[in-house]
Amino acid sequence: MEESGRIGGGSQAVINLEPGSSVPISYHPCFGPHEDLLLLEADDNLVSDIFNGRVTLRGLPDEDAVLCTKSKTYAIKFVGNSNSMFLIPPSICLGVSDTENNDKPLVSVIKIAPGNMELVEVSPRLDKLKKLLLENPFCAGEVEEAMIDDDDGKRDLPLLYTWSDLVNTIQASDEELRDGLKCLSAIEIDGYWRVIDENYLDMILRMLLHNCVLKDWSFDDLDEDEVVDALVADEFPSKLASHCLRVFGSKVKETNKWKLEPRLVCLHFARQILREEKMKLESFMEEWKKKIPEGMEERFEMLEGEVLTEKIGIETRVYTFSVRSLPSTPAERFSTLFKHRPKWEWKDLEPYLR
Incomplete structure (x- = not known):
C-alpha cells in the first residue's frame, strides 16, 4: 500500500x-x-447525552442491561x-x-x-414495578400501627422501596418511572413508594363523598384545604386525603380547587362490585347505579379496558379484565389476550392495545 x-x-x-x-x-x-x-x-442526540454523563445502564445481574436517558429506554x-x-x-x-x-x-x-x-428504543419495563409495589400495599392497619410506639420505638417493616431502590431495580428512564408510578396511583410515604390498598382507598373516597353531601360541596369545586381538614377530622392522614383527590379528580388550573372525575369514581365502584366474580349484566348495572353518588351518571362505556362481557345462552355476563393487569411488552400482551379469548371483536380488543 x-x-x-x-x-x-x-x-x-x-x-x-x-x-x-x-x-x-x-x-x-x-x-x-x-x-x-x-x-x-x-x-x-444520544452521543451528546453520553459524553455529558446523562445516561445510565440499568438492570440486575440476571437481566439484559438497558441504557436510559432522562426520558427514554434503549435495549x-x-x-x-x-x-x-x-x-x-x-x-x-x-x-x-x-x-x-x-x-x-x-x-x-x-x-x-x-x-x-x-x-x-424500547418500552420501559414496568411490569416489575407493579409487582413490587403490589406486594405490600399501604393499608389502614399501618396508620393505626404508626400511632402506637413500640417499647424500643421500632416496628417491623415489610420490604419497601425508596426512589433510589426503584431506579436501581426497574429498567426505565426517570421520566418513564415517574409516569409508571403515576399510572399505579402510587404515593411516597415516609420516603417509600407505596400503592394504597383498594379497600382503604374505598374508605377514604366514601368519606369524601359523604362530606360532599354533608357540607353541600360541589363535585366540580372542591377546595383542597377544606377536603383535607374534613378527612383529617375523620382520622385519615392528610397526605392520603390529598392523594384521594389526585386519584379521583383533576386540579382546576391555577387554583387550589379540584374536580371529581365521574369516570374515575364510577370505575372505582364498578371494580368494587365485580372483584373476581362474574355477574349478570342487568344485576351489575342495578348494583352499580346504587353505589354511584347522586349527581354523577354511570355509563357502561366508562368501563372500556376494565371489563368484558360474554354470552351464556340468553344471558350476558360481565366480569373484570383490566388493561392494568396485562404485560407491558407487546408480544406478551398479545399472548395473554389471545389465551384469554381466541377471537376478538375489534371494539372489545382496541381498548387493550392503547
Whole structure:
C-alpha cells in the first residue's frame, strides 16, 4: 500500500485519507482481543447525552442491561459484521508521530472488532414495578400501627422501596418511572413508594363523598384545604386525603380547587362490585347505579379496558379484565389476550392495545 503523504499517524491518518489514496497498516504490539473495548453506534442526540454523563445502564445481574436517558429506554443489541473492522487509536495514545521513515506504517491496528453495539428504543419495563409495589400495599392497619410506639420505638417493616431502590431495580428512564408510578396511583410515604390498598382507598373516597353531601360541596369545586381538614377530622392522614383527590379528580388550573372525575369514581365502584366474580349484566348495572353518588351518571362505556362481557345462552355476563393487569411488552400482551379469548371483536380488543 502506498503512503498517502505527510499526515499524522494513528486514527487521524485514516480520518484525513483522501478518496482513492491509501495508508499502510500493521498490527500494533499490543494487538489483542481487548474485551474492554466495544463499539457503540448512537445518533447525535444520544452521543451528546453520553459524553455529558446523562445516561445510565440499568438492570440486575440476571437481566439484559438497558441504557436510559432522562426520558427514554434503549435495549442494547450486538450487531455482527461480515467485514473486518479495525480499531485504530489516535497517534497520541500509541506514541506514533508524523512519519519520517516511509518504511514505518502510519497506522497500527489494536483490535479487530467483530461487530458493534446498537441502541434500540424500547418500552420501559414496568411490569416489575407493579409487582413490587403490589406486594405490600399501604393499608389502614399501618396508620393505626404508626400511632402506637413500640417499647424500643421500632416496628417491623415489610420490604419497601425508596426512589433510589426503584431506579436501581426497574429498567426505565426517570421520566418513564415517574409516569409508571403515576399510572399505579402510587404515593411516597415516609420516603417509600407505596400503592394504597383498594379497600382503604374505598374508605377514604366514601368519606369524601359523604362530606360532599354533608357540607353541600360541589363535585366540580372542591377546595383542597377544606377536603383535607374534613378527612383529617375523620382520622385519615392528610397526605392520603390529598392523594384521594389526585386519584379521583383533576386540579382546576391555577387554583387550589379540584374536580371529581365521574369516570374515575364510577370505575372505582364498578371494580368494587365485580372483584373476581362474574355477574349478570342487568344485576351489575342495578348494583352499580346504587353505589354511584347522586349527581354523577354511570355509563357502561366508562368501563372500556376494565371489563368484558360474554354470552351464556340468553344471558350476558360481565366480569373484570383490566388493561392494568396485562404485560407491558407487546408480544406478551398479545399472548395473554389471545389465551384469554381466541377471537376478538375489534371494539372489545382496541381498548387493550392503547
